Each structure stands twice: as structure tokens, then as C-alpha cells.
Amino acid sequence: MPSFGRLIRMNEWLIFAIAAAFLNAVVNVLDKLTMEKLVKNPLLPTSLGIIAIIPIVGIVLLNGLQPLPIPQLILAIFTGGLYVVIVWLYFTAMKSEDATRVVPLAELTPIAVLVLSIIFIGETFSLNDMIGVVLLSFGGVLISFHDFKKFVFRKGLYPVLGIIVVASISFIITDYVLNFTDFWSYFAYQKIGVVLAVLPFFITHFKELRRTISKTPLFLPVALTSEVLTMAAVLLIIAAQSTGSAALVTGAFATQPFFLLAMIVILGIHFPHILKEENTPWMWALKLVAILSISIGVYLIA
Numbered sequence: 001m002p003s004f005g006r007l008i009r010m011n012e013w014l015i016f017a018i019a020a021a022f023l024n025a026v027v028n029v030l031d032k033l034t035m036e037k038l039v040k041n042p043l044l045p046t047s048l049g050i051i052a053i054i055p056i057v058g059i060v061l062l063n064g065l066q067p068l069p070i071p072q073l074i075l076a077i078f079t080g081g082l083y084v085v086i087v088w089l090y091f092t093a094m095k096s097e098d099a100t101r102v103v104p105l106a107e108l109t110p111i112a113v114l115v116l117s118i119i120f121i122g123e124t125f126s127l128n129d130m131i132g133v134v135l136l137s138f139g140g141v142l143i144s145f146h147d148f149k150k151f152v153f154r155k156g157l158y159p160v161l162g163i164i165v166v167a168s169i170s171f172i173i174t175d176y177v178l179n180f181t182d183f184w185s186y187f188a189y190q191k192i193g194v195v196l197a198v199l200p201f202f203i204t205h206f207k208e209l210r211r212t213i214s215k216t217p218l219f220l221p222v223a224l225t226s227e228v229l230t231m232a233a234v235l236l237i238i239a240a241q242s243t244g245s246a247a248l249v250t251g252a253f254a255t256q257p258f259f260l261l262a263m264i265v266i267l268g269i270h271f272p273h274i275l276k277e278e279n280t281p282w283m284w285a286l287k288l289v290a291i292l293s294i295s296i297g298v299y300l301i302a
Contacts (some may be wrong), residue, residue: 006114013244014301017252020236023229025259029267030226038219039212045223046087047205049198052191054062064280072177076186079177080171080193083234086163095158100283106160107140110254112168112246120172123245125162139293140254142286174238175246183242187235250299263286278291 034045059065068076090106110133117123125133178186202209213220238248 001170005181013240013242013249014298016236016240016253017249018235018255018298019173020036020240021253022259023233023236024045024253024256025263027229027233028256028260029263030222030229034219034226038216038222041205041208043201043205043210043287044209044219045226046084046100047198047202047209048223048227049084049087049194050202051224051227052198057108063184065188066181068177068181068185070187073189075173076177077193078191079173080195081172081197082166082173083190084195084197086087086166086170088271089159089162089166093163096191097183102281106163106254107137107254107257109167110137110247110250111169112164113171113250116168116172117245117247121176123247125245125247128300129245132297133247135293135297135300136251136254139290140257140295141288142293152277168287171241171246171250174241175265178238178242179280183235183238187238188292190234190238191231251301252298255294255298258291 031045035042039045114125114130114133118125174186174190181189237249238254240252
């Protein structure tokens with residue numbers, strides 16, 4: 001029987017992916033607070049992605065950048081641009097649709113990554129792995145739903161389909177490029193892409209950003225905390241992909257709704273005016289089934 005330390009090393013990618021899911025759930029809470037209580041324009045917090053310059057400089061000074069062949073370098077920077085596209089699509093969907101419709105669809109990403117991994121990079125998976133990914137996605141969808149009767153696929157949800165496609169492509173590219181460099185260097189290259197994509201928004205919204213910071217003092221610390229945690233989550237995902245399959249990593253990342261539900265319940269008890277969760281026997285039964293599905297999924301891919 002493997003020692004506990006060896007089990008940890010064998011499943012480092014899983015630990016990293018679940019930790020990233022937890023951090024992203026915290027980011028969801030902060031973003032909800034930001035958009036509902038602090039600002040209305042989603043491009044303002046998005047433009048703060050410019051602070052990605054800081055980790056780029058830090059990595060260059062402390063770790064250095066491994067050189068990449070030009071094609072792989074372009075792909076790494078391109079994924080940074082894809083990340084900004086995902087953020088834009090997310091906010092576009094949220095403008096016209098409830099989160100209860102947007103989030104469940106986005107949780108289908110791991111299945112798309114699984115299919116693309118098999119088709120484009122020739123990965124092979126055990127039956128347990130494939131069942132685990134499907135269960136994780138199913139659990140993520142189930143735990144995110146609030147009312148099945150109200151769910152109708154409308155035009156406002158098309159951006160979510162874009163999120164699934166763009167995120168899946170980004171994960172596959174990341175899996176490929178990590179064969180040529182370490183995850184620190186890849187993270188830095190990706191952040192260069194983020195800065196290049198965000199820079200136009202930062203320049204065009206700079207005056208509005210200054211006014212918002214002046215009128216709403218809480219905005220800057222909350223938004224910056226969200227940005228820092230987002231970068232930490234992205235770094236953990238890249239670290240997970242450096243040792244694990246993109247499909248399995250995204251599958252493990254589908255535990256995010258579980259953490260988000262727990263946070264909403266806890267915060268709803270202490271701060272009901274900020275966040276709340278529907279509290280009916282039917283909804284809790286649904287959540288328990290979802291948690292069971294996620295738990296079995298994690299077990300199968302571990």
C-alpha cells in the first residue's frame with residue numbers, strides 16, 4: 001500500500017485542481033458582491049487584470065523564463081487572450097440571463113475537454129476516468145440549478161456555449177504547450193496575453209475607473225483581492241495540468257459549485273442581506289444528490 005506522502009505526490013494534480021476550484025468559488029462570491037453592490041459596468045473589474053504585469057515581472061526575476069519555439073510561444077500568449085474572451089462572454093451572458101442558467105451550462109466544459117483531448121491530442125482514458133468526469137460535470141450542473149421548470153434555452157445563453165468552446169480550446173492548448181516548458185514560464189507567457197488583451201479596456205475606462213475608486217472606496221480592495229485569487233487559481237490549474245490530463249483537471253475543477261454552495265449557505269446565515277440560497281427540502285435533496293455525484297466523480301479520477 002502506498003504511503004500517505006506517495007499518495008499525495010501521485011495526486012498532486014487533483015489537489016491543485018480542487019484548490020483552484022475553492023479559490024474560484026471565493027472569486028465568484030467577491031464578483032457577485034462587486035457587481036451587485038459596488039459597480040454596474042463589468043469592464044471596470046475586468047480592466048484590473050492589468051495587474052498581471054506584477055507576476056510576470058516576479059517570475060522573470062525569480063524564476064526566469066524558459067524559451068519557447070515561436071509557434072508554442074504564440075499559443076501560450078494566445079491562451080491569455082482566450083481567458084479575457086471567456087470573461088467577456090461570461091459577463092455578456094450575465095447581463096441578460098440569471099446565474100442559475102449560466103453556471104449549469106458552463107459546468108459541461110469538462111465533457112467537451114474530454115472529447116477534444118481524445119480527438120486532437122490522442123489521450124486515452126480509463127472507463128473510471130470517463131465516468132468520473134461525467135459525474136463531476138453532472139454534479140456541477142445539478143448543484144447549480146435552482147429551478148428546472150424555469151430553464152429554457154434562449155438567445156442570451158449562446159455566450160455560454162462560447163465559454164464552453166473557448167475554455168475547452170484553452171485547456172487543450174495549455175496541455176500541449178506544457179510539453180515544452182515549466183508551468184511557471186507558461187503562466188508568465190499566458191499573463192502577457194492577458195495584459196495585451198486587457199490593456200485597451202484599461203486605457204479606455206481609466207477615467208471611469210478613477211471615479212469609481214474615488215466614489216466607492218470598497219471597490220478597489222474587493223476587486224484586487226478577486227484578481228489576485230483568480231491568478232492564484234489559474235496558476236494552480238496550470239500546475240495541475242503540468243502533471244495531469246486536461247480532461248481530468250477540468251473534471252476536478254467542476255467541484256467549484258460545491259464550494260460556492262457551502263460559502264453561500266454560510267454567508268447567507270451570517271449576512272443574509274448580501275447572499276442567500278433557496279432553502280426548500282426539494283432543493284436540498286437536489287444538492288445532496290449533486291454532492292454525492294461530485295464525491296464519486298473525484299474518487300473515480302483520483
